[in-house]
Amino acid sequence: MSNKLNHSMSLAKPDAVDISNKQKVALAIGVIGLFILTLALFNTNFPNKALFLSLSLGLISVGIIVYSRDAYLTKLEGIKNDGVWFKSISSRGIWGWIVGIILTTFYIILYFFPKYLGLGTNGTENSGLIGLFDPLSKLLSGRPASQWFVYGTLYTVAILAFGYKFILKYRHNRYQQIRTISVMFFQLGFAFLIPEFMYVMNNSLPYYDLKSIWPLNYYIFDEWSVKGFLSNGNIGLALILFGIISIFVITPILTYKFGKRWYCSWVCGCGGLAETAGDSFRQLSSKKMSAWKLERWLIHAVLVFSVVMTTAMVYTYLGNEKNDFWLTKGVFIALVIGFLTLVFAGVMFFKRQELGKDAKYGAIGFFATIGLLLIMHFTGTTEHVFFVKGSALRSAYGLYIGSIFSGVIGTGFYPILGSRSWCRFGCPMAAILGFQQRLFSKFRITTNGGQCISCGNCSNSCEMGIDVRHYAQKGENIVRSSCVGCGICSAVCPRGVLKLENDSMKGRINPTEILLGNDVNLMDFVNKK
Amino acid sequence: MEEHIVIIGNGISGVTAARHIRKLSDKKITIISAETDYFFSRTALMYIYMGHMKFEHTQPYENWFWEKNRINLKKGYVKQIETKSKTLLFANNETLTYDKLIIATGSKPNKFGWPGQDLDGVMGMYHKQDLENLEKYAPNNKVCKRAVIVGGGLIGIELAEMLNSRKIPVTFLVREDSFWNGVLPKGESEMINRHIKNHHIDLRLSTNLKEIISDENGKVKSVIIEETGEELPCDVVGLTAGVTPNIDFIKNSNIEIGRGVKVNRYLETNIPDIFAIGDCAEQHEGIDQRRPIEAVWYTGRMMGETVAQTICGNRIEYKPGHWFNSAKFLDIEYQTYGWVFAKPRENEAHSHWKHHDDTKCITVCYDKKTKLFLGINTFGIRMRHEVFDTWLTEKRDVDYVMNHLGEANFDPEFYKHHEKDILSFYNNRLQIA
Numbered sequence: 008m009s010n011k012l013n014h015s016m017s018l019a020k021p022d023a024v025d026i027s028n029k030q031k032v033a034l035a036i037g038v039i040g041l042f043i044l045t046l047a048l049f050n051t052n053f054p055n056k057a058l059f060l061s062l063s064l065g066l067i068s069v070g071i072i073v074y075s076r077d078a079y080l081t082k083l084e085g086i087k088n089d090g091v092w093f094k095s096i097s098s099r100g101i102w103g104w105i106v107g108i109i110l111t112t113f114y115i116i117l118y119f120f121p122k123y124l125g126l127g128t129n130g131t132e133n134s135g136l137i138g139l140f141d142p143l144s145k146l147l148s149g150r151p152a153s154q155w156f157v158y159g160t161l162y163t164v165a166i167l168a169f170g171y172k173f174i175l176k177y178r179h180n181r182y183q184q185i186r187t188i189s190v191m192f193f194q195l196g197f198a199f200l201i202p203e204f205m206y207v208m209n210n211s212l213p214y215y216d217l218k219s220i221w222p223l224n225y226y227i228f229d230e231w232s233v234k235g236f237l238s239n240g241n242i243g244l245a246l247i248l249f250g251i252i253s254i255f256v257i258t259p260i261l262t263y264k265f266g267k268r269w270y271c272s273w274v275c276g277c278g279g280l281a282e283t284a285g286d287s288f289r290q291l292s293s294k295k296m297s298a299w300k301l302e303r304w305l306i307h308a309v310l311v312f313s314v315v316m317t318t319a320m321v322y323t324y325l326g327n328e329k330n331d332f333w334l335t336k337g338v339f340i341a342l343v344i345g346f347l348t349l350v351f352a353g354v355m356f357f358k359r360q361e362l363g364k365d366a367k368y369g370a371i372g373f374f375a376t377i378g379l380l381l382i383m384h385f386t387g388t389t390e391h392v393f394f395v396k397g398s399a400l401r402s403a404y405g406l407y408i409g410s411i412f413s414g415v416i417g418t419g420f421y422p423i424l425g426s427r428s429w430c431r432f433g434c435p436m437a438a439i440l441g442f443q444q445r446l447f448s449k450f451r452i453t454t455n456g457g458q459c460i461s462c463g464n465c466s467n468s469c470e471m472g473i474d475v476r477h478y479a480q481k482g483e484n485i486v487r488s489s490c491v492g493c494g495i496c497s498a499v500c501p502r503g504v505l506k507l508e509n510d511s512m513k514g515r516i517n518p519t520e521i522l523l524g525n526d527v528n529l530m531d532f533v534n535k536k
Numbered sequence: 537m538e539e540h541i542v543i544i545g546n547g548i549s550g551v552t553a554a555r556h557i558r559k560l561s562d563k564k565i566t567i568i569s570a571e572t573d574y575f576f577s578r579t580a581l582m583y584i585y586m587g588h589m590k591f592e593h594t595q596p597y598e599n600w601f602w603e604k605n606r607i608n609l610k611k612g613y614v615k616q617i618e619t620k621s622k623t624l625l626f627a628n629n630e631t632l633t634y635d636k637l638i639i640a641t642g643s644k645p646n647k648f649g650w651p652g653q654d655l656d657g658v659m660g661m662y663h664k665q666d667l668e669n670l671e672k673y674a675p676n677n678k679v680c681k682r683a684v685i686v687g688g689g690l691i692g693i694e695l696a697e698m699l700n701s702r703k704i705p706v707t708f709l710v711r712e713d714s715f716w717n718g719v720l721p722k723g724e725s726e727m728i729n730r731h732i733k734n735h736h737i738d739l740r741l742s743t744n745l746k747e748i749i750s751d752e753n754g755k756v757k758s759v760i761i762e763e764t765g766e767e768l769p770c771d772v773v774g775l776t777a778g779v780t781p782n783i784d785f786i787k788n789s790n791i792e793i794g795r796g797v798k799v800n801r802y803l804e805t806n807i808p809d810i811f812a813i814g815d816c817a818e819q820h821e822g823i824d825q826r827r828p829i830e831a832v833w834y835t836g837r838m839m840g841e842t843v844a845q846t847i848c849g850n851r852i853e854y855k856p857g858h859w860f861n862s863a864k865f866l867d868i869e870y871q872t873y874g875w876v877f878a879k880p881r882e883n884e885a886h887s888h889w890k891h892h893d894d895t896k897c898i899t900v901c902y903d904k905k906t907k908l909f910l911g912i913n914t915f916g917i918r919m920r921h922e923v924f925d926t927w928l929t930e931k932r933d934v935d936y937v938m939n940h941l942g943e944a945n946f947d948p949e950f951y952k953h954h955e956k957d958i959l960s961f962y963n964n965r966l967q968i969a
Contacts, residue, residue: 083734085867089701090587179867181950290589296598455946456921458862458871460833461548461596462580467589476596497948499588501864503871503918506946 029077037070047139050125057142064160068168075172084179086499088290088468096422097287103422111419118410121154147203159199162280166194169283176286182494182507186272190279193218198276212239215246218274220253222313223436225409229401230324259443265509266450267440268492275436277429280418281470282493285426289470289495292425298472302432302489303368309408310438311372315379316404318343322384340384344377358446408433427470431489441488449509450492451516452485454478459504465496479504486516540564541847542624542634544614548833549814550640551575552840553847554607560848565606566632568624570613572664574599578642579833581667582694586701591664617789619807636847639786639797639805639812640840643779643831645691650775652748657756658773661695670698673755673772677704680771684708684759686745687777688715690863693728695774696737697866707738707768709745709761711777721878721899723888724913728865730894735866748773779831781816794818796829801853803843811847813839823856825875832861858928859911860921868895873924874911876901884910887934889961891916891954898958902934909937917954918946938962 026034043063046053053059079087096102116123125135133141137152140160144152170191177183197218205212213235221227227250236243261269271278281289292298318340325336351373417429430437444450452475459482465475471489475496478485485505497505541557543550546569554565567575580594602609610632616625617637624632645660647653657673659666674680683699685692688710699706712718715732717725732739744762751757758769781796792798792806796818803811812818814836819828838856845852862871876899880886885904890897896916902909909932912924923944927937942955 083867088586088588092590093587180948181952182948185950453946455918456860456925457834457837458860458921460579461577462583463577463589463593463596464580464583467593480596494948501869502862503869503946506918506948508949 027077027081030074033070033072033074033077035070036073037067040064040066040068040070044136044139047136048124050135052134053139056139060139060143063139064164068164071168072171075175079172079175079178087176088499091287091290097290099291099423103288107420107422110421111415114410114415114419117154117158118414124154124157126154127151144203147200148206150206162276163194163199165284166276166279167191169286170279173283173286177498180494180498183498186494187283189273190275190282193274194276194279197274209239209242211235212243212246215250216276217249219276220258220270220436221250222310222317222439223275223277223434224250225313225317225404225435228317228321230320233324258440262440262443263448266448266490266492266507267437267444267488268450268490268507270440271430271437271491272493277413277417277434278427278491281421281426281430285418285421285470288421288426290425290467291423292427292431292470292472294466294469294472294474299474302472305432306434306438306441306489307368307372309412309433310435311376311379313404313408313435314343314347314376316400318380320401336384340380344380347373347377354446408435425470425472427491430491431471437489437491444490445486445488447512448486449512449515450486451508451510452478452490452496453506453508453510454482454484455502455504455506457482458502460502462501464499464501465505468495468499470495475505484515538563539635540566540633541636541638542632543567543638543640544624545569545640545642545814545816546572546575546609547578547640547642547814547836548575549642549836549840550638552837553638553640553813553844554840555605556841556844557847558605558607560844563848564608566608566610566634568610568612568614568632570611570627573609573611574602576664578662581661581664582698585667585670585698614785617786617791617810619790619810622809634809636809637811638843638847639783639791639810639816640814640836641782641785641816642836643815644782645775646687646778646780647775648777650686650745650747652750652756653775655748655750655756655773656754657771658748658775660775661691661698662779670772674699674702674704676702680704682707682768682770683772683774684745684768684770685774685776686759687775688712689776689778690716691779692774692776693732693865695776696732697735699772700735700737700866704772705738707740707770708732709743709759710739710741711744713742715739715741717878719878721876721880721886721888721913723890724897724899724915725878727890727894727897727915728868731866731868779815781818781829783816794828801855802846802851803839803854804846811843813843823854824859826856826859834860858925860925865915868916869918870913870915871919871921872911872913873919873921874901874909874928876911876913887938887962887965889954889958891957896954900934900937900962907933907935909934912937920944920946 040063043059043066091097094100096106121137122128125133125137127133132138133151137154137157140152140157143160144150144156170187173187174184198216202214202216205215213232215227216224226232233247236247258270272282322336322339325334325339327336351370354369412433413429416424417433420428459476459479461476461480463476465479466473466477469475470493471491473485473487473490475485492507494507497507541563543554543566546567550567554567557563557565574595575597576591576594577596580589583589584591584594612630613627614624615627618625622634622637624634626632643662645662652658659669659673661667661670674683682705684707685695686709688708692708693715696706696708714722714725715728720728729739729741742763746760746762746765748756749758749760749767756770756773758767759773760767783793783797786793786797790807791810796816797805797812798820799805799812799817800820801823803813803817805812815829815831817829817839822828835856839854842852842854858874860871860873862869864870876886877884880901883903883905884901886899886901888897888899898915898917899913900909901911909927912919920943938959941958942953945953945955947953
């Protein structure tokens with residue numbers, strides 16, 4: 008018999024699940040790759056940077072690939088979550104904390120102290136970690152690496168290598184495989200390679216990741232950015248128009264047809280990292296009612312803030328006189344207010360019933376936004392917004408939301424808060440798409456009659472913290488705005504109760520409890536409250 | 537003073553009854569359990585041992601839910617029901633009075649008097665305490681070098697999957713000559729046999745347990761197999777040969793019992809104001825083609841809904857609709873709608889299609905003469921409950937069902953569809969037959 012003192016199943020962890028010898032070797036290979044990066048970080052000057060960079064990234068990828076193959080290809084196809092709550096790294100154990108702290112530290116240095124990574128300032132050459140990436144950057148775009156290039160490369164390698172792992176893990180599930188290939192493709196092509204090539208073709212264009220849409224791409228309407236586009240003739244103009252069309256036309260249409268998942272779990276890089284590298288942490292998101300309440304306040308506050316901030320930014324660099332350009336401060340603010348009013352009125356008129364209690368909060372948010380914009384217009388001087396300089400507001404937004412929230416907390420805290428805490432609590436794009444998904448979308452998660460056994464696998468693996476079981480056990484379709492349509496709830500359901508569907512708008516929401524199996528008359532009675 | 541409804545048992549039946557009573561009324565509600573403080577999903581116990589979830593994740597409601605909905609929870613073991621004074625007597629000699637009583641005590645694992653069946657390391661896989669026991673005797677494959685499971689049903693295969701997840705070698709003794717073939721038609725049962733073996737589980741068919749041997753400390757050391765006399769050394773024995781109603785404490789009351797608590801179609805016992813629902817309730821006669829006792833999650837839930845109506849003044853019959861059930865055999869999901877018996881009855885025929893990858897198959901049962909569609913078993917393909925429920929109600933014929941099978945498909949997007957294959961198999965088979 009076991010000599011362990013504590014035999015409890017949930018209070019203490021049972022014995023760690025051992026990894027195989029092959030996995031140990033794979034781990035060693037990956038760690039050697041990381042070690043090269045660490046040496047570079049501490050300013051080791053490698054003789055042949057190209058060789059050592061390839062070696063490092065290669066070893067890391069090979070390590071992940073060999074490890075995953077041994078983990079999944081040695082077993083039959085099926086759900087492979089054995090022991091996730093026993094492993095230290097995926098259950099907020101000591102390894103989880105260590106990884107979380109390392110990641111967070113890396114983000115802080117990356118965002119605020121790039122010189123420690125070896126970024127050359129005032130024309131000096133890169134050294135250290137950033138210097139190691141120079142050969143690759145020069146190969147792609149001809150310029151030396153920046154901290155963002157280093158980050159982008161590591162990010163892409165992570166999505167590709169862990170994407171491979173994810174595909175193996177779900178090799179019985181084509182939805183998961185195709186979705187992951189899509190995410191890998193958009194990261195490698197649209198976020199990483201195309202912007203580099205665009206720089207080669209036209210090096211005065213601002214960096215533009217075509218799949219990144221305002222307000223996630225919060226700097227697209229900054230003065231420097233707009234000027235950069237406009238000074239580049241037709242290409243620049245086309246890009247900025249594409250940016251505007253993405254927001255007002257492409258996004259709503261795609262969301263209507265497929266739900267917000269077309270973006271959040273098929274295209275978006277933040278989502279891509281969460282789904283691949285973050286997959287081991289998806290079960291850590293909180294499903295408590297209190298977390299849901301916090302989520303709704305926080306994500307909408309960020310959205311309001313980003314609308315006001317962008318409006319303020321654009322407002323500051325527009326002129327007062329019609330003679331310069333038709334879009335003056337006055338016209339612009341009127342357009343924004345008009346558009347918001349149109350959206351708000353439309354929602355109130357057509358969809359009031361569906362929103363229910365939330366409509367009140369929505370109204371408060373709407374009037375707050377309009378109020379802020381008007382106050383801004385009538386009190387603000389040309390330079391100041393709420394007595395703060397417009398550019399200061401913009402940089403504050405960039406700092407607190409763009410870096411700290413999305414990077415440091417969003418990704419650094421994967422092992423603590425789960426893989427999509429940024430998408431869930433902070434992403435303004437997710438808020439807009441979620442709003443569209445909730446109001447007009449053919450997307451829903453259908454629940455299969457009365458087959459739910461309330462086991463909780465679906466809720467446990469929901470990275471957005473949705474208590475999926477709450478709906479499934481009532482036989483109620485799930486149309487939550489936060490759902491990113493990753494489809495894992497459906498995959499892990501042992502009774503086949505959940506399915507992601509695009510179907511007609513009719514019958515999408517069925518708030519009454521439909522539990523098939525009982526006599527029909529009884530169900531009529533149950534449904535009458 | 538509002539009526540006091542007392543429910544013994546905090547499983548799906550009891551909790552569903554409580555929730556619906558609260559929805560319909562302001563009655564005082566008390567749920568009693570000796571097993572756990574809060575309701576949890578029994579069917580999810582296996583995932584705790586496998587490390588997919590922690591115990592708290594199997595609790596469908598947060599702990600504040602009960603107080604907010606004014607449902608009192610009491611931990612205690614009811615020893616005796618005094619029906620005349622409407623009083624419950626607890627093992628610690630406390631008492632509690634009720635106005636209406638719902639017995640929802642569920643089941644307990646069967647034991648057939650095997651020698652050694654009460655040794656340390658021998659357990660069922662039903663209660664939370666069984667799981668705690670398993671964690672004690674089979675935490676890993678160093679402490680537990682081999683486990684033997686006795687009984688070839690749903691709980692047995694779940695236990696095998698659990699132990700397998702910790703790389704503990706498992707020998708699975710099944711009395712029948714094929715896994716669960718009292719319920720599953722031959723082709724399906726044989727496919728599952730192969731699937732079990734593919735997971736490196738030592739499946740032994742047509743094999744019975746003779747006795748369990750103890751070591752010097754009163755813990756299991758080995759088992760003896762009836763047929764061969766072989767002695768299998770092992771550290772854990774799982775007894776999973778079905779369940780019986782958990783009603784021992786009722787035996788010396790005047791509530792009528794058979795194997796379970798006898799109830800009529802209104803779920804009423806022979807004593808006024810006492811009801812029984814879920815696994816422990818026994819119908820005087822099986823409804824439709826159902827058995828008098830149905831130890832199934834879904835029927836427990838439906839009985840809970842029904843009894844809540846009756847207690848809240850809308851006396852209503854328990855009328856379960858078309859039969860359905862589901863399970864998962866390691867990596868293969870199983871759903872059934874309507875009736876598919878292991879052996880087709882006189883007027884019935886089966887059409888059994890199997891995919892060449894040996895993890896998907898369906899069996900459709902229909903009436904040979906009238907071609908009426910009677911039921912479907914599906915393995916590895918998800919089907920839509922509502923569609924089959926409608927087709928059964930509308931009394932569709934089997935040709936219609938076979939031609940419209942695609943409408944019932946519930947697999948995730950981008951999955952391969954097999955309806956064409958299934959249909960052509962069905963059509964060819966008919967011509968031959």
